[in-house]
Amino acid sequence: MSDWHEAYRRRYKEAKERGVSFFPYAVVKDVFMALLVLCALSYLAIHFGAGLEDVADPTDTTYNPRPEWYFLFMFQALKAFPGNLEPLAAVILPGVVVTLLFFLPFLDRGPKRHPFDRPLITGLGVLGLLMVSYLTYAGAKAPLLNPVVERDPVVESGARLYRDLNCAYCHRIGRKGGGVGPELDRVAPQETEEWLIKHFRDPRSVTPGSTMPQLHLLDDEVKALAAYMKSLGGGEPYSPEAPKLFAANCAVCHKIGKEGGEVGPDLSLIGSARDKAYIRRYVTDPALVNPSSAMPNFKDQLTGTQIEDIARYLSSLGR
Ligand code: HEC
Ligand code: HEC
Known part of the structure; x- marks a missing residue:
């Protein structure tokens, strides 16, 4: 040295x-x-x-919020500070660190420059770096909040057109938008694709006297919009894992279609009777919904994300 x-x-x-x-x-x-x-x-x-990601969409329930990798450590650190302690991790602690860095030249007045001659400051620096690295790693490994769903690119581009053409000026989806035209998530999925396409080419050709403007769109755009309209009725999308999770955990007792056990009720049409929230609660802990339930609870066997996925899958059955 x-x-x-x-x-x-x-x-x-x-x-x-x-x-x-x-x-x-x-x-x-x-x-x-x-x-x-x-x-x-x-x-x-x-x-x-x-x-770049898509424009933020409040009606999208499948979005997995994730910061860029260089903010993952803060994202992860926030989890250690629940509820009203959050400002401590988000504002106060980073503020203290930056203030300390600002005053570092005044605090560390030693004439020596080699890192080994300044064990305290070097140690703190290395410790900080290790902490940030660990938190970044843990953040990257943390499970996603929503099931990872493959998105249909045609539906996606339809959704983008819907935003770009300001259809929400007249229409509502998920209760958001104007009231001039009908609420699209209620009515549009029931129409056939041909009807929708004709309607988009010229609304008055299928709805005489319609006040919806004729949009003069390209063929691909019309098809994308129609696909987006049809997708609105399908409930929330589930991942390809959902039916597999059902087969592995539930099929011993429950039937879907012809496959499955008979201990519990047949769930082939469950979506027509129960909504997602009910199924989610039931699978998490049946006793909360039905005190005399004979079904085991799954809150320790499955993650919240997996239960959400199964609940979306089941609530789509029989609709
Ligand atoms: C100026 C207001 C206005 C705008 C802008 C508008 N619409 Fe409409 N839309 C209406 C009205 C009014 C109706 C009801 C009459 C009809 O069916 O044509 C309607 C009907 C519809 C229907 C048929 C619903 C059904 O099943 O009966 C669909 C689908 C639709 N609009 C989609 C869209 C899309 C997508 C856009 C954006 C590209 C859009 N609209 C822009 C006013 C508007
Ligand atoms: C050991 C057998 C068993 C397993 C495994 C099981 N269930 Fe059940 N399940 C039942 C029985 C029995 C009922 C009837 C009501 C009760 O006793 O809770 C039931 C009821 C339900 C209901 C309520 C139906 C209604 O209409 O209220 C849902 C939803 C459900 N199960 C979903 C699932 C899912 C999803 C899984 C897998 C994650 C699963 N069950 C695993 C036995 C089982």
């Missing part, structure tokens, strides 16, 4: 004696480094880009 010091001091002294000037010598180093960083950034921007 002292060797390193010696060598450094010697180089420093020599450089000082030689009298290297800031311009151009130090400036060249700076410019070179800046250029290198710029090249790396340009390369990343051209070849990878920064993916």
